[in-house]
Amino acid sequence: MSRLTTRYFRNAKLEERKLVMVTCYDATFARLVEQADIDAILIGDSLGMVIQGHEHTLPVTLDEIIYHCRAVARGCRRPHLVGDMPFGTYQASLDQALENSTRLMKEGGVQAIKIEGGQERAELIHRLTTAGVPVMGHLGLTPQSVHQFGGYRIQGRSDDAADRILQDAKALQDAGCYSLVLEGVPATLAAQVTKTLSIPTVGIGAGANCDGQILVLYDLLGLDERFNPKFLKKYSNMSKEVVDALAAYRHEVRDGAFPALAHSHH
Ligand code: KIV
Numbered sequence: 290m291s292r293l294t295t296r297y298f299r300n301a302k303l304e305e306r307k308l309v310m311v312t313c314y315d316a317t318f319a320r321l322v323e324q325a326d327i328d329a330i331l332i333g334d335s336l337g338m339v340i341q342g343h344e345h346t347l348p349v350t351l352d353e354i355i356y357h358c359r360a361v362a363r364g365c366r367r368p369h370l371v372g373d374m375p376f377g378t379y380q381a382s383l384d385q386a387l388e389n390s391t392r393l394m395k396e397g398g399v400q401a402i403k404i405e406g407g408q409e410r411a412e413l414i415h416r417l418t419t420a421g422v423p424v425m426g427h428l429g430l431t432p433q434s435v436h437q438f439g440g441y442r443i444q445g446r447s448d449d450a451a452d453r454i455l456q457d458a459k460a461l462q463d464a465g466c467y468s469l470v471l472e473g474v475p476a477t478l479a480a481q482v483t484k485t486l487s488i489p490t491v492g493i494g495a496g497a498n499c500d501g502q503i504l505v506l507y508d509l510l511g512l513d514e515r516f517n518p519k520f521l522k523k524y525s526n527m528s529k530e531v532v533d534a535l536a537a538y539r540h541e542v543r544d545g546a547f548p549a550l551a552h553s554h555h
Contacts, residue, residue: 292400293328293369295423295467301328301500302489308468308501310491311509314340314357318506319364329369331403331425331503332358334376335432339507346432349375351389358397371425372399376433379404383416390422403470405431407457411464418465426461428454428482429495430473443494445474451481458482458490470503471495473520494520 301308312333313319322330336357337349351374358372372393379386390402401423404410414424429444438444445451454474461469468489471479476496483490483499492499508516511523512531541547 290366298468298489310503311506313506316360316364319361323365331371334373335505345435347376351378355397358399362398370399371401372397373403405433408460411460414464424466426466426469429471443473445478451478462486462488
């Protein structure tokens with residue numbers, strides 16, 4: 290079985306087939322994501338929050354992303370894999386970005402990388418894509434700019450801000466991006482960007498009219514009962530299921546019900 294490619298993304302838009310993406314960070318979940326027939330996995334720097342417990346994504350390093358990419362790549366064979374370029378790994382120079390993104394592909398086993406930012410990244414994206422590095426863009430509420438934004442705020446609400454995002458999207462497409470994540474923007478703006486571009490958009494908190502959707506795996510599984518933003522639909526209540534299972538295990542160990550004879554070697 291071979292991996293889905295950037296061509297699959299292009300064709301999905303042409304054939305009006307919605308792209309379905311999730312984030313994932315390890316081999317066990319990657320196996321399950323593949324069983325659910327999800328098209329693509331982002332090994333996102335959101336791992337800084339959901340795996341490492343940081344308040345934001347900024348502390349994540351390239352080596353950490355590569356470690357998780359390798360785990361995911363070992364766990365599944367079909368989904369298209371995208372590795373996130375962490376904060377500080379592509380801003381210093383074009384050479385630094387090329388070196389780091391090729392490391393991510395070679396060592397992480399991903400087919401593409403993702404970079405946050407608009408027109409200011411156009412030259413970089415052109416350099417990467419002409420060097421053979423497929424790039425997924427990321428506009429709107431780009432989490433690596435949390436301090437610049439002064440918090441996690443919906444972007445593109447004013448006419449000016451919406452126009453900037455539309456111009457950024459066109460610039461990213463012209464620079465060579467094969468797809469574009471739109472995060473935390475009004476649904477009408479995401480629809481307009483999606484209609485304007487020939488590359489597919491993948492939305493998160495960007496309404497129903499993107500060419501695809503992405504959610505953080507742990508969020509859609511309901512693994513954090515404290516996290517309930519408006520854009521999120523939880524398809525499971527796994528935080529409760531996990532706590533219930535662990536409490537049942539604790540009870541059974543304490544009262545001697547586990548291990549039973551059936552779980553003992555004879
Ligand atoms: O890191 C991440 O998980 C992301 C998605 C939310 C798009 O960038």
